[in-house]
Amino acid sequence: MSDETTALTVLFTEFYYWVMIVLMFLIKVGFCVYEVAVSRYKNRMHTLMQVTMHIPLVTLGFFFFGWWIYFAFSNGPGITGGLISAPWALPWSELMGPHLGGPPASDALTADDTATWSRLNGVFWGAFLLFSWTVAAIVSSATIERIRSNAFWILAVLIGSFLWIIDASWGWHPDGWMVQKLGYHDAYASGVIHAIAGGFSLGVLIPLGQRIGRFRPDGTARDIPPHDPWFATVGLFIIFTGFWGFYAACNVPMIDIQAGEGVSFSSTNIYLGPTTLSAITFNFLLSLTGGFLAGYLISRGDPFWTYSCALAGVISASAGNDLYHPLQAMFIGAAGAVIAYKMHYWVENRFKIDDGVGAVAVHGYAGCFGVIIAGFVLWGYPASPNPDYAVITPWGQIGGAFIMFFVLGFFPAFIVANIMKKFGVLRIPEAIEIKGMDVGQDIAAEHAATVIADAERSYEAAHPTGG
């Protein structure tokens, strides 16, 4: 980097994404606290490991092929159009490691590739990886207390390292085919993260089945309360905090957006369309507000659902939060929260779906609503700075929501989870489910406590005057 403007832009961008990765880490912390608190005491440690160990497993998948998919699969529609060359994202590329940007050692790369990607590849990869963890954690929360760890981790890799990054390549890339052809707009991932995660969760929940005792013989649902309701809400609060990083990581912080002559630096959304950090600060907070207010009323002050509805509020407004007025974001957030809450209970009662935390509703239904409502509110807006691409329309967004929820979410999950069920590797044995997934650890802990108590008594007997 020989000139100061380029150096400032690149080094600021590198630092910006690095900080966002740290902030997004809080989403994982929040999920760990939340899921452990929501699960019953007898399942707490297995739940913790379930939501923890997909981190390294999804990370490896995303290093080996996920990052390359993002660049390679943008042509379409669907799987047509051929692959795009992205040598900087291949796992054996020298740019998938520490690099100062000098001439490439490999013929597969150009000097432009190394100059562009040497300082940005790692932080971009990391930011997208944190989105991958999020999408997998959403599925984890829906399936708690009865899925086998191994089955969940395979499903986590399927969505976290493979399926979601296909949808990002199609609809969350400046040149993705959904952006070009459908005018798909989803600035903060109502569809590309949340709708796909909700659809995928539903596709797993149907073959997985309900937890034992979740429904009465007459078909009405029994509540399974969190073992620690206070910590469940703390976990959600921590997720809100991490969401700031999630939002900011969806932006490009500093780039020349002036077409043709002249220079004008701004932040942009992921499609390189202009927006500002102020815009998303307004809209994040107002959509959170709408969700909180509506959630409190509709759930009659239930803490768990009030917090969940706040999250649904943000998710509902996320597709257009780069461009909405803050009060539009608030109204959309409130409507999305009501839809998520009502849909959760309707689906639960109608289809006997046991979603441990309402993840399908908060992420899936609110996410789809968010994508679709953006098509109406932003109808006619450019989806991209490229004037040749389609503009935002309701039908483009409805098609996009269908692709996210069903094509890349529900259907693949339903097929793979049914195959796992057929081989008996999807669900834990009934006896374990009844006694609790931590039964082995609890028996061992009880035994250890007895042994140490015996040892203490023996010591006391041998040293009667001791202490």
Added chain:
Amino acid sequence: MKIESWAGDIADIGAIYPLGGEAIMVVIGVVLWIAWFVIQARMENREYEEEISQMSDE
């Protein structure tokens, strides 16, 4: 290829890790990644069998 000195033109420096063998490391990494799933699945099955057996002994 290793970095032996930071002297000279920094703009000529590319990769700063000990270059070479990336493709082999990727292959080994993928094999170990898949193997981890297989080993863990066996561990999990054994764990459930042992726990069920412990419960029936009690």
